[in-house]
Amino acid sequence: MYRDTPDPWHLAERWYERRKYDLTVASLPLPRYRRAFEPACSVGELTVRLAERCDRVVACDRVESAVATARSRTSALPHVEVHAMTIPGQWPPGRFDLVVLSELLYYFDTPTLRSVLDLAVDALEPGGTLVTAHWNHAVPDHHGTGSTIARTVGSVPGLTLTADHRETDFVLQVYERTSPDGTAAPSPAAREGLV
Structure with a gap:
């Protein structure tokens, strides 16, 4: 799906998606998190929102072009790292809150x-x-x-x-x-x- 467009689900454009991401972040019970993990981050729309509430974000996706888009979208956020990984076979080390x-x-x-x-x-x-x-x-x-x-x-x-x-x-x-x-x-x- 990513072969024809960098955002096949139009995650950045659809009100449905933007609202869902905003509700997701608003539902977090703590104002700040130390270290977050977001697998299947796709193009990084939710990743950017999580970065506002987290000291460090580790995100990943199995699709290389999605990873490239997410990296580009988060390039100005040094506390965000985006990896090409497929869970559950690949899982980042360390603990998360x-x-x-x-x-x-x-x-x-x-x-x-x-x-x-x-x-x-x-x-x-x-x-x-x-x-x-x-x-x-x-x-x-x-x-x-x-x-x-x-x-x-x-x-x-x-x-x-x-x-x-x-x-x-x-x-x-x-x-x-x-x-x-x-x-x-x-x-x-x-x-x-x-x-």
Whole structure:
């Protein structure tokens, strides 16, 4: 798809996409993150938004031309690195306090999906944030929809659902990794002493 155009889904142009990305970033429970990972970053539209809230962003895509476009789009952001990588076979080293899995998980069969989710949870620091956002309509190439992905992610041990935004077209969820003692991170209001 990238052979004929640098942005086959028109991610930079469509209001639907821009709104979804803005909602994704607005759903983050912390004002700032230390290190984020965004696999399947495509042309970097969400990457740029994440960079505003993160000290460091590691993004990747398996399509070289998408990586080139994302690198160009983020070239003025020295705290963003974009790699050609294919998950789950390739995964960046180190820990993250934010992992964003957007428009990605329905491409995987069940065993691969479980592997990706295990890697994401293992890479998250205790109290770290996992965000998932997925198209909620059936597509022949997809192994599910936003709703079916939500059920699968919700069954993963070690995660606590903190936000669940559902629309006809997509499902956006935010999870926090529970601490080793089983406690969840405080809510944004609790962090500010409001409750």
